[in-house]
Amino acid sequence: MSHFSKLNPEQFAAIGAAFDAIRNGILADLGERDASYIRTLVKRQRRLEIGGRVMLMIPPAWPLGVAALSLSKILDNMEIGHNIMHGQYDWMGDPTLNSRTFDWDSADTAKNWKQTHNVEHHTYTNVLNRDHDVGYGLLRMSTQQKWEPRFLANVPLTVILHTFFQHFVAVQNLKLEEVLIYKTKTTAQLKEDFKPVWKKMRKQLAKDYVLFPVLAGPLAPLVFAGNAAANLARNVWACAVIFNGHFPEDVEQFPESVLEGETRGHWYVRQLLGSANFSGGRLMHIMSGNLSFQIEHHLFPDLPAHRYAEISPQVRAICEKYGLPYNTGSFLGQTLSTWKRIFKLSLPTRSEPQGNGEISRRAPASAAANEAAMELAA
Amino acid sequence: MNPSTSLLSTGLRRVLSSRVLAAMTTPHGVDRYLELFDPTWSVHEVRAEVTAVRHQTADSVTLNLRPNANWQGFRAGQFVRLTVEIDGVRRSRCYSPANSVHAADGQIELSAKAHATGFVSRFLRESARPGMVVTLSQADGSFALPEQRPERVLLISGGSGITPVMAMLRTLCDEGYTGRITFLHYCKAAKDLIYAAELAAIAARYPNVELLRAFDEAEQCGELQGLFHREQLAAAVPDYAAATTFLCGPPGMMKAVQQLWAEDGIVERLHLESFSAAPVVIDSANAEGDLRFARSERLAANNGATLLDQAEAAGLRPEAGCRMGICHTCTCRKLSGQVRDTRTGQLSDSGEADIQICISVPVGTVTMDL
Numbered sequence: 001m002s003h004f005s006k007l008n009p010e011q012f013a014a015i016g017a018a019f020d021a022i023r024n025g026i027l028a029d030l031g032e033r034d035a036s037y038i039r040t041l042v043k044r045q046r047r048l049e050i051g052g053r054v055m056l057m058i059p060p061a062w063p064l065g066v067a068a069l070s071l072s073k074i075l076d077n078m079e080i081g082h083n084i085m086h087g088q089y090d091w092m093g094d095p096t097l098n099s100r101t102f103d104w105d106s107a108d109t110a111k112n113w114k115q116t117h118n119v120e121h122h123t124y125t126n127v128l129n130r131d132h133d134v135g136y137g138l139l140r141m142s143t144q145q146k147w148e149p150r151f152l153a154n155v156p157l158t159v160i161l162h163t164f165f166q167h168f169v170a171v172q173n174l175k176l177e178e179v180l181i182y183k184t185k186t187t188a189q190l191k192e193d194f195k196p197v198w199k200k201m202r203k204q205l206a207k208d209y210v211l212f213p214v215l216a217g218p219l220a221p222l223v224f225a226g227n228a229a230a231n232l233a234r235n236v237w238a239c240a241v242i243f244n245g246h247f248p249e250d251v252e253q254f255p256e257s258v259l260e261g262e263t264r265g266h267w268y269v270r271q272l273l274g275s276a277n278f279s280g281g282r283l284m285h286i287m288s289g290n291l292s293f294q295i296e297h298h299l300f301p302d303l304p305a306h307r308y309a310e311i312s313p314q315v316r317a318i319c320e321k322y323g324l325p326y327n328t329g330s331f332l333g334q335t336l337s338t339w340k341r342i343f344k345l346s347l348p349t350r351s352e353p354q355g356n357g358e359i360s361r362r363a364p365a366s367a368a369a370n371e372a373a374m375e376l377a378a
Numbered sequence: 379m380n381p382s383t384s385l386l387s388t389g390l391r392r393v394l395s396s397r398v399l400a401a402m403t404t405p406h407g408v409d410r411y412l413e414l415f416d417p418t419w420s421v422h423e424v425r426a427e428v429t430a431v432r433h434q435t436a437d438s439v440t441l442n443l444r445p446n447a448n449w450q451g452f453r454a455g456q457f458v459r460l461t462v463e464i465d466g467v468r469r470s471r472c473y474s475p476a477n478s479v480h481a482a483d484g485q486i487e488l489s490a491k492a493h494a495t496g497f498v499s500r501f502l503r504e505s506a507r508p509g510m511v512v513t514l515s516q517a518d519g520s521f522a523l524p525e526q527r528p529e530r531v532l533l534i535s536g537g538s539g540i541t542p543v544m545a546m547l548r549t550l551c552d553e554g555y556t557g558r559i560t561f562l563h564y565c566k567a568a569k570d571l572i573y574a575a576e577l578a579a580i581a582a583r584y585p586n587v588e589l590l591r592a593f594d595e596a597e598q599c600g601e602l603q604g605l606f607h608r609e610q611l612a613a614a615v616p617d618y619a620a621a622t623t624f625l626c627g628p629p630g631m632m633k634a635v636q637q638l639w640a641e642d643g644i645v646e647r648l649h650l651e652s653f654s655a656a657p658v659v660i661d662s663a664n665a666e667g668d669l670r671f672a673r674s675e676r677l678a679a680n681n682g683a684t685l686l687d688q689a690e691a692a693g694l695r696p697e698a699g700c701r702m703g704i705c706h707t708c709t710c711r712k713l714s715g716q717v718r719d720t721r722t723g724q725l726s727d728s729g730e731a732d733i734q735i736c737i738s739v740p741v742g743t744v745t746m747d748l
Contacts, residue, residue, distance in 0.1 A: 035466030046406075046414050091695050093468035096410065103405035203404045207514070211402055 004246030018263030078289025154346030165235035247292035452517030478548035491538035529624035536627025667743030685735035703737035715744030
């Protein structure tokens with residue numbers, strides 16, 4: 001049973017007010033600290049990129065070059081690109097750090113990504129048929145998704161998705177399954193939509209697989225392979241982080257009906273139930289773009305992500321107060337749990353249970369509070 | 379610059395702005411990598427390093443700036459938009475360079491008076507240090523010495539409005555101008571006069587320059603006393619009607635001068651720059667309707683202030699520069715509703731249009747693409 005049904009309207013309103021208060025506290029405090037954090041990070045990423053590309057042309061340093069370029073691409077896409085394009089630093093008024101003008105080192109166009117991610121995924125998080133990130137039109141990620149024979153390939157397709165993640169994300173906005181499987185979109189429309197995508201993709205491919213290899217002269221194959229390795233590392237890592245944020249077994253998916261008359265409080269609770277964190281040190285948080293605080297990110301997508309760590313105790317306290325789960329675990333644990341779900345859902349579901357009855361298993365502390373809240377409600 | 383270094387820098391510039399380098403640095407662009415090596419390096423932007431900071435009066439600051447090679451120079455009287463970051467937020471304001479356009483070191487000199495409400499000026503007054511890097515726009519504005527220098531020049535300024543006419547005076551002196559120049563400046567007291575020492579030195583050195591300082595109080599050592607008025611001008615500059623006049627100062631003074639020139643029917647000889655906008659009279663009692671910020675999905679009750687002020691109060695950070703309607707940085711798309719221009723009082727139509735939000739006050743409900 002979903003946690004939605006355990007709360008009354010007054011509780012939803014109180015939860016909304018409590019989360020708004022956290023948000024306003026951070027907004028009032030934004031300043032120099034946040035500006036220098038993101039500037040320093042951008043500088044480090046650019047240095048890693050230059051260093052990485054140079055080392056790839058020096059054979060003994062090749063492995064280091066791959067490592068530096070991988071780190072650079074991960075930082076560029078996650079803690080920098082993802083967060084800037086959420087508008088987390090728009091208040092600085094710097095066009096180079098602004099969500100309207102920023103573009104990232106990825107095949108996906110900034111404009112398309114902001115549509116599928118900021119609008120569809122963040123507004124309708126984990127709502128089937130509305131949040132395209134639920135399976136990317138490719139996978140079956142929820143028992144509420146009707147089983148089709150094509151989902152037998154859930155596991156190998158997930159591997160392919162991880163491998164070519166940037167290109168899958170780049171074509172995500174095209175909704176290929178609507179053309180290939182459901183025939184609800186025309187090929188002509190697809191061609192039109194593909195134009196801006198191909199323009200960006202082409203530039204990215206030319207940079208990594210033509211220009212830099214050619215610059216290296218006889219060492220071209222080495223640079224080509226190094227760039228491919230760095231792109232692969234970024235793809236697999238980014239995909240794994242994102243899957244861990246929404247698909248561990250206990251994370252809820254929602255039917256479209258949940259959106260009817262949804263209040264601010266309901267929206268916060270849905271974000272909370274549809275997201276999962278994973279633990280780690282400071283480096284883990286930075287490399288995951290602070291999506292290790294996926295819950296905080298979904299509650300406050302436009303607050304600078306490096307602030308999530310400091311507000312997470314407050315978020316946890318609210319969860320405990322209202323008996324809501326705060327889904328977290330180790331990176332490995334969440335990954336295993338995600339793959340278990342993917343494997344299970346490749347087969348037809350015998351009985352179709354609604355929601356996730358055992359959700360409180362991961363948050364034993366909240367179980368007692370849960371009962372208390374139910375008593376209050378009753 | 380000797381020919382070989384200039385050839386080198388032209389060559390370097392060509393490489394840096396080449397398509398190959400653009401393709402290598404996509405999607406961020408060459409500038410984002412250049413600035414790692416030196417914060418003033420840029421292929422496209424004018425950036426400048428502060429080389430000297432002086433305080434000529436208690437509440438003013440004078441900065442010397444060394445611009446990068448993108449700076450295209452200015453005409454005496456024009457302004458630049460200076461951008462600094464204060465507590466993480468970029469802020470822009472317009473300042474007129476006060477130096478001669480013939481200055482040999484190629485540096486720009488800006489003077490700012492730190493008013494209680496002058497956020498950026500106050501920051502510069504308190505925090506500017508040599509080594510600080512600022513972003514500049516190219517010079518802009520039609521208030522400038524004409525290429526064909528006038529035969530007789532009258533420069534009238536008040537307070538910090540001295541800077542553009544200072545640039546004119548220094549420029550004319552540097553190029554050996556032989557016509558007569560009268561420099562008429564109004565300020566509260568002698569201790570508030572920026573460039574006091576240099577003005578005195580110029581007047582002593584150039585016989586064609588006449589310096590007239592008008593202070594509010596009688597005991598001051600000024601040539602004139604009190605605010606601008608007809609009798610004072612007629613006595614001090616009897617041939618004012620024959621001069622080409624350049625005027626920059628606070629709103630009250632500018633209005634008085636403009637009125638006199640209009641009465642005499644010689645406005646075509648008057649060039650002016652409103653250095654600070656006339657304070658907007660906020661008519662909150664009659665403010666009606668709502669402000670809808672469509673893109674950020676925010677709604678605020680119209681309080682009668684400018685769109686820029688109301689947008690900022692609603693937590694938005696639209697780009698803005700001069701805040702007085704001259705630099706066009708704040709131009710935004712109005713989707714619907716009527717606005718009043720605070721300078722002219724003119725009412726817009728209610729359709730879609732690009733408007734300068736710093737000088738537009740909503741009249742009834744207005745929807746902005748912000």
